[in-house]
Amino acid sequence: MTTLARGRTDLLAGLWGGLALSSGVALTATSGWLIVRAAERPVILTLLMAIVSVRAFGMARPFFRYLERLRSHDRALDDLARDRTDVYAALIPLTPARLGRRSRSAVLTGVVNDLTDVVESQVRVRVPVLAAALTLVFATVLAGALLPVAGGVIAVWALVTVALHRWGLGLERGAQPVVGAARAEVGRAADLVARHTAQLQAIGAEGEVLARLDRAQDDLARALRRQSRGRALVTGGVLGLTGIACVVMAALAVRSDLGAPVMALLVVVPAALADTLLPLADAARAQARAEEAQSRVDALLDQEPAVAAAREPSRTVHLGEIGTTDAHPGTSPTVQLGEIGTTDAHPGTSPTVQLGEFFTGETDPKASRAVQLGEIGTGVPHLRLAGVTAGWVDGRRDVGPVDLDLPPGRRVAVVGANGSGKSTLLAVLARALDPSAGRYLVDGTDATGLGLEEVRGLVAVVDDEPHLFAADVRANLVLAAPDADDTAILAALHVAGLDGWFATLPDGLDTGLGAGGRGVSGGERTRIALARAVLSGRPVILLDEPVAQLDHATATAVMRDVWSATEGRSVVLVSHRAEGLDGVDEVIDLTADSPTSASSAQLTAASTPKDRP
Amino acid sequence: MKPFDTRLLTAVPAARRPVTALAVVAAAQGAAAIAVAVSLALFVAAVATQGDWRTRGVWLLAAFLVRALLAVAAERVAVSAGATVSSALRRGLLARWLSVPVDERPDPARASVLATEGASAVEPYAARYLPALVAAVVVPVLAVVALLFVDPWSALIVVLTLPLLPLFAALIGASTRDDTTRRWQALEQLAGHFGDVMRGLPTLVAYGRARRQVDVVRTVSERHRGATMRTLRLAFMSSAALELLATISVAIVAVVVGLRLSHGSMSLEAGLLAILLAPEAYWPIRRVGQEFHAAADGAQALDDFVRAGDGLGSVTAPEPSPTHRTSGWGVGLTAVTGPSGVGKTTLLDRLAGVRRTDRLPEVTAAADRLGISADLGSGAVHYVTQQPFLPDGSVTEVLTLGAGDVGPERQWEALRRVGLDGVVMALPDGFESRLGDDGFGLSAGQRTRLGLARALLSDAPVLLLDEPTAHLDGDAAALVHDLVVDLARTRRVIAATHSPQLAALADDHVRLGARVEVPA
Known part of the structure; x- marks a missing residue:
């Protein structure tokens, strides 16, 4: 399991921060002393020392603050880089089966945000707390040196304030999950309306979904008000206590035999300290948020891989093994990201394109039975499932027992109610999930006995949320086949029915896609995923609800191209929709008579799909 | 901004x-x-x-x-x-x-x-x-x-130095703007890279490309750190400069006050007031x-x-306004037929008001002939699409979405008429059973029938049905045919269909694509 870079408090950043805050306190204190002393009209030379100090503290404060911010942010970004790398590597054996069965993209986006929250606590919590603690010590010593009992006042005041902050942190911790849940519900309600607007209009549900949104937003407002109690308590409490501390300090000072300037100094110290402690109200919230984020990431990473082969120690990441980047001909390997936008070596290419360099290059070691340039590899394997059952969670059976025979070139559709195990079946075939019983045979050999990457290298998956990377068209395709040249890429685009789309691209294969690039429609996205699968040359193609998000006309057209593009390969199509079922050799219906008994689904080969005149 | x-x-x-x-x-x-x-x-x-x-x-x-x-x-x-x-x-x-x-x-x-x-x-x-x-x-x-009121001289110093803060901020901003914009672009790309690679992780794993990216993630994260720090250094520097400027301004006030105090030309009270009030003028601007x-x-x-x-x-x-709930559109069943892709769904979309424009003159003509034009949100039209929208929720929630407060008797009745009462009754929690990923699943035909049951519960005078029998076998299709005919006795029902049986039951026909050549 991966541990995040938690608990690493940067002492130097804390020290700079402490010096900055202490300078501020010293500035106020010496100013107070100076003014009162000046009013006593001494020889001006006696003030010189104080004047120099005031000036020095005044300049030291921004200087040290600058050092602190620079240092703490640099350390935090260093942690972030490390955590991102570690978490990414740790997620590889857990992908895809342990990322949840739906919206994996949302889960992964959540991890990205959680990591940021965790690392931010370095800047927002640990360094400020350390700096404030140092300052409190400094102020206690300063006051104690002038008047011992005054040091005691500062110490007591500091302890009470710390207790107040702990209380505030407790309130924040209590409120954090409530706010998180309320935000999530608002997000769901808003997302529902934004994505399904037409469907809701069609059935006249506008009023109801808006009412749901209203309820969610009211709950969120309530949760936020509750959350604000922590900050309100700390801010108000610190200010109130400061007033008391000033007066107590004065009461002690006037009873002492100190001179007026020192008395003034002691009275203004609590006021100056308040300015250093008030910003800590924000730290409590950041802390509560970081703790929650941390536990989410831990829970995700704390899982065992779903495939036994991925648990073997020999399969863990060895960074040294990873080869250097083989830049694709046409992209310059010398382009440094930091230089983007300064000099543009290739006129007309956008910065996005150069990110493509990250996706070219060697495949993982032992990955595939090196298949050439989109040609189907020699020998389409004969896949068989014999009495296979499988479940996403240990001890649960989501599919089976199922028999499936997939001789080379055969096309099988798996249909059935959702929940009947269609995607589970596909996950077993893709070696994302081990069968819990039964056998998965590749050309007669048990798949679990073969290398994980070897079997995975046989199959290409096209699902309903294909990801397009923020890179050019070429890079988005060659990730499936690193050695493919432009001719092979264009051929793959052609068979995937993307000729018309490709003709509209301003820069051909160099056109940027994904975030920051050119937008593509749902149908185009699915077709690009299909082109990837074709280009990979993998002899078996698994289609997991490929047209689930598309309208009927587009779905029909896409499926037509799917069948022509996958000519000669074995295909398993999972779909709850009718489009494309006319192109298969066999339909397997996993649904039993009653949807509740889906797990005991019997294998029935239905003849033809209905209602396709 | x-x-x-x-x-x-x-x-x-x-x-x-x-x-x-x-x-x-x-x-x-x-x-x-x-x-x-x-x-x-x-x-x-x-x-x-x-x-x-x-x-x-x-x-x-x-x-x-x-x-x-x-x-x-x-x-x-x-x-x-x-x-x-x-x-x-x-x-x-x-x-x-x-x-x-x-x-x-x-x-x-x-x-x-x-x-x-x-x-x-x-x-x-x-x-x-x-x-x-x-x-x-x-x-x-x-x-x-x-x-x-306290000390006009100090006020004058503050008034003279205060505008320097926004001026300085603007100068720093202007002199670094190009640089900052350029860096932000690079920065956003670098920052976006990790999210991009993470969201694409399933794809990378599927094609055996994930491990190679570990090194890339490290490299890009390091570059991100470098680029961010360059940007931040500038931001922190200008922030420190502004703070220094404010400190110097306060120091000028303090020096003048100190000199006048030591000459006796100012009271201690006024001096302290000046020295404590002056900083208050500067911090809100920095914040x-x-x-x-x-x-x-x-x-x-x-x-x-x-x-x-x-x-x-x-x-x-x-809000549904009763004035729109006119039944002026009569009763009866209209069948919309034609080959796939000819615009049957587009026609229904138009009639429902969820789509306004289209590029199919034939559809426009058909819509005009049918003469139905409902306002969105009026509740006059209920439209059962090919993939009826079933949100995650209990059977009751799904069934009554858009229908408002409907009692269990009417819900059972609706389920019975689409032949789903047995299915729901067999569920462990009945009406409260959850549909969706974590609940029990429905076949495509069952989804359609649930959509029809929902239509039954609505009191819209016009029902639009898109391929109501597409996923149904013989018995279920016959059941739905009877239901549609029954509904057409009291409401205007317009159904797009490929089914000759359903088309034969219609009182009125709209044939699309009769003269148009449709690509196969």
């Missing part, structure tokens, strides 16, 4: 009250900060001169107490304002989208981002930036006015500068909202 986008108040009337409250509390807070500075100065003077420090101590305590209470109030008001403003924006926009056809809405993915993250980004804009802005306007003015950058996202989102909403505030939730 303007300091304050007044469209917030014009476009979102609901924002006016909380923003006003926010401004009032922030102004009062500023006044309290001045009061604390004044009472502290007087208190210190009394302590130093062994004067009546007890009375002044009470005043000081009172000032701190007021400031503390106002801080509590400000916290609450700011949070409320943030929630109210973002909620009003979100609701206004979604209500508007629900009242217009698909042609006038952004695509679903963009719409979702705007309605979720966009609206949330406005929260800190209202909750943090606006109070800072008010403080930046109110507090320096109050501080200068107070100084005028608003910090919040300004944090609020940039919110300001951008606000801009997107006002554009997308186009008169957001005027939109209210579309």
Whole structure:
């Protein structure tokens, strides 16, 4: 399991921060002393020392603050880089089966945000707390040196304030999950309306979904008000206590035999300290948020891989093994990201394109039975499932027992109610999930006995949320086949029915896609995923609800191209929709008579799909 | 970005009250900060001169107490304002989208981002930036006015040096703008890379490309760190410069006060007041500068909202108005037939009002002939699409979505008529069983029938059915045919269908694509 870079408090950043805050306190204190002393009209030379100090503290404060911010942010970004790398590597054996069965993209986006929250606590919590603690010590010593009992006042005041902050942190911790849940519900309600607007209009549900949104937003407002109690308590409490501390300090000072300037100094110290402690109200919230984020990431990473082969120690990441980047001909390997936008070596290419360099290059070691340039590899394997059952969670059976025979070139559709195990079946075939019983045979050999990457290298998956990377068209395709040249890429685009789309691209294969690039429609996205699968040359193609998000006309057209593009390969199509079922050799219906008994689904080969005149 | 986008108040009337409250509390807070500075100065003077420090101590305590209470109030008001403003924006926009056809809405993915993250980004804009802005306007003015009474010379110094802060900020900003913009672009790409690779992780794993990316993630993260630090160094440097400028300005006040004090030309009280009031003039301006950058996202989102909403505030939730529930469209069954892709669904979309424009003259002609034009949200038309929308929820929730308050008897009746009563009765929790990923699954045919049951529960005088028997076998199809005919006795039913049996039952026919050649 991966541990995040938690608990690493940067002492130097804390020290700079402490010096900055202490300078501020010293500035106020010496100013107070100076003014009162000046009013006593001494020889001006006696003030010189104080004047120099005031000036020095005044300049030291921004200087040290600058050092602190620079240092703490640099350390935090260093942690972030490390955590991102570690978490990414740790997620590889857990992908895809342990990322949840739906919206994996949302889960992964959540991890990205959680990591940021965790690392931010370095800047927002640990360094400020350390700096404030140092300052409190400094102020206690300063006051104690002038008047011992005054040091005691500062110490007591500091302890009470710390207790107040702990209380505030407790309130924040209590409120954090409530706010998180309320935000999530608002997000769901808003997302529902934004994505399904037409469907809701069609059935006249506008009023109801808006009412749901209203309820969610009211709950969120309530949760936020509750959350604000922590900050309100700390801010108000610190200010109130400061007033008391000033007066107590004065009461002690006037009873002492100190001179007026020192008395003034002691009275203004609590006021100056308040300015250093008030910003800590924000730290409590950041802390509560970081703790929650941390536990989410831990829970995700704390899982065992779903495939036994991925648990073997020999399969863990060895960074040294990873080869250097083989830049694709046409992209310059010398382009440094930091230089983007300064000099543009290739006129007309956008910065996005150069990110493509990250996706070219060697495949993982032992990955595939090196298949050439989109040609189907020699020998389409004969896949068989014999009495296979499988479940996403240990001890649960989501599919089976199922028999499936997939001789080379055969096309099988798996249909059935959702929940009947269609995607589970596909996950077993893709070696994302081990069968819990039964056998998965590749050309007669048990798949679990073969290398994980070897079997995975046989199959290409096209699902309903294909990801397009923020890179050019070429890079988005060659990730499936690193050695493919432009001719092979264009051929793959052609068979995937993307000729018309490709003709509209301003820069051909160099056109940027994904975030920051050119937008593509749902149908185009699915077709690009299909082109990837074709280009990979993998002899078996698994289609997991490929047209689930598309309208009927587009779905029909896409499926037509799917069948022509996958000519000669074995295909398993999972779909709850009718489009494309006319192109298969066999339909397997996993649904039993009653949807509740889906797990005991019997294998029935239905003849033809209905209602396709 | 303007300091304050007044469209917030014009476009979102609901924002006016909380923003006003926010401004009032922030102004009062500023006044309290001045009061604390004044009472502290007087208190210190009394302590130093062994004067009546007890009375002044009470005043000081009172000032701190007021400031503390106002801080509590400000916290609450700011949070409320943030929630109210973002909620009003979100609701206004979604209500508007629900009242217009698909042609006038952004695509679903963009719409979702705007309605979720966009609206949330406005929260800190209202909750943090606006109070800072008010403080930046109110507090320096109050501080200068107070100084005028106490010591006009100090006031003059502050008035002369104060404009240097925004001027310096603008100069630094202008001289680094190009550089910053360029870096931000690179930075955004680098920052986006990790998210991109993470979201694409399943794809990378599937093609055996994931492990190679570990090294890339490390490299890019390191570059991200470098690029971020270059940008931050500049930002921190200018922030330090501004702080130094403010410190020097206060120091000038202090030096002048000190000299006059030691010459005896100024009282200690006035000197302390001047030295404690002067900093109050500078910090709010620095703070608003910090919040300004944090609020940039919110300001951008606000801009997107006002554009997308186009008169957001005027939109209210579309309430079903009984006046539209006319039954002037008669009764009977109309069958819409024609080959796939000819525009049957587009025709139904138009009749339902969810789509306004189309490029198919034949569809337009057919729509005109059928003469049905309902307003969105009027409840006059209920439209069962090919993939009826079934949200995650219990059977009851799915069934009554859009139908309002419907008793269990009518729900059973509706399920019975589509032949699903047995299925639901067999479920362990009956009506309360959950549909969807974590619940029990439905076949495509069952989904269609559930959609039809929902149509039965609506009292819309017009029903539009898109391929109601597409996924059904013989028995179920016959059941649905009877149901459709039955419905057509009391309502106007228009069904797009490939089924000759259903078409044969129709009173009226619309044939699309008769003369048009349709590509296979």
